[in-house]
Amino acid sequence: MADFEKISELMQKGKADEVKQLCADALEEGVNPKDVLDKALLAAMNIVGEKFKNNEVFVPEVLIAARAMNFGLEVLKPAMVDDDIEEIGKVVIGTVKGDLHDIGKNLVKIMFEGKGLTVIDLGADVSADKFVEAAVNEGANIIACSALLTTTMTQMESVVKAAEDAGIRDKVTIMVGGAPVTEKFCDSIGADIYTADAATASEKALEACSK
């Protein structure tokens, strides 16, 4: 019988090959791939996210766990039938125009995926129009903008405006984050959600999608 606990522990340690093997074994045993995903992989990423928030693990541990999760997903996804793949929500994410820092953005992306959200990663140096264009094309529930620089965080206001101009403002939740960003700043530019860390961002994103 598949040991979800064991897969989770190995994933948290970043043991990618072992995670992959155990996921394959589970499928062989006839375990529902959706169960493996939810009870082992996503459960593990939840724990990693919580520990990251509490300063118990740091960037290398999160990245290595995410890599192991992807190894497991490679095996699980082809086995999942359409019914298993419920779209919880879709997020368009990127670092704003003029800003090339993407460590924080990548961590948030990992945490979003850990909640089962579908993430379209636009990379770094993303213009307001590109955020909105992608959100429209993908039918995204959320636009998530990251910035590390005090000089680029102001671009987030342009994203809010571009969403208004495109007539999608009431359909999309705009999340902002990054070192210089604050709740007050989020309010002042008319964005919807600010969180100080990636794990909380994923919780808020999930809430926003289930509304």
Place this chain on the structure above:
Amino acid sequence: MTGKEKVLAVLNKEKIDSIPWLPFAGVHAGKLKGYTAREVSTDAEKLIKSLREVNKLYKPDGQPVMFDLQIEAEILGCDLVWSEDAPPTVASHPLSESTDIPDTIPAATDGRIPLSIEAMKAMKAEFGDTTALYGLITGPFTLSSHLRGTNIFMDMIMNPDYVKDLLSYCVKVAKAVSGYYIEAGMDVIAVVDPLISQISPDHFEEFMAVPFAEVFDFIRSSGAKSSFFVCGNATANIAPMCKTNPDSISVDENVDLAAAKKVTDEHNIVIGGNIPLTSVMLFGTQQDNMKNTVDLIDSVDNTDLLIIAPGCDMPYDIPVENTIGVQQAVHQTEQIREMVKNYEGSEIEFEGELPDYANLEKPFIEVFTLDSITCAACTYMKASAVDIKEHFGDKVDMVEYKYTEPQNIARCKVMEVKQLPSIYINGKLKYSSIIPNRSEFIAEVEKCL
């Protein structure tokens, strides 16, 4: 004591009566002279003029010459993206697809090192006796990440020997560049490594302890003092950082300074920090900055082994008066504590009467200062008004209101004066924080004659 003596005394772990002030004006220095970030990052003359202005207006006890973590990376093959209001950013990582270890060590003539050295020598000649000068180098971990990209984080787990080799190489670069800057007269070498906050204490011990200790030993043996600058929430790594034996550590607002100071005190290491860069310095008022600084000083158990500084490199657009406010609060803490208290106390009513500005007999110049005796920017602002008064004689009136008096605080409130020092002519704000040049000031007054 000069500012330099204060900084060096604290770094020598001596107890002194005052707290040194270290404004991290990197590209922000350019704002004081109207130069862009790119100009002060690439043009020695403009950089030196700007640094001179920082020294004049912000009265630093210690001052960095450049705050640019891309100088070494640029020489070693990283492409940079330039900005007019921020330092350049690394846009490519030459080792992203390769695990080769480079062997090029930057020469003193490479890239922008000559620019940095020229500015250092000029500052040394002009302010070397009075201000402790800081040369900033890129820390080995952050330089490794510039070269390798974010793969460096996964390498720490999947290929640890490679990371150790890359760090050893970056230590050689750090020692070479430190050597050039010490030779150019820098009193303190700051090893700036923001990424340290992103790894665990275990990883710090495994990868960083030896390389950083080697850099700090080198700086010490070369006759300079050292500082370990970090950004982000480095709380968990403060003790491991202390063990690498720098003379001081500098942290940003993500770290609780009072809690961190307990740790640095145990290791007998100086701590610097951590006025919030965005919420307070960039977006706050001058009052917020003064209050925040006083509160910060009050938050620590003792003020020994302490330097007050912004959290990290100051954003280009920080209002000049905010930094002046912080400076005053560090240097005149008791006086500013009173001012903040008086400002917050809503019971102070303005008892005087504002002039009838619309019907004045002659132009009326009002100078609002924190205190024209102790605040350098206020001294210059007042002096420029005195000069103009002398120029026009009886044709104009001039008065100074010092913020040290509760009634003057009340007057500021009534007149909605937000920045100090400021000059108002006929009740209208004309100049704030940046001292006007004589001819434009004269022209402005002549318009009112």
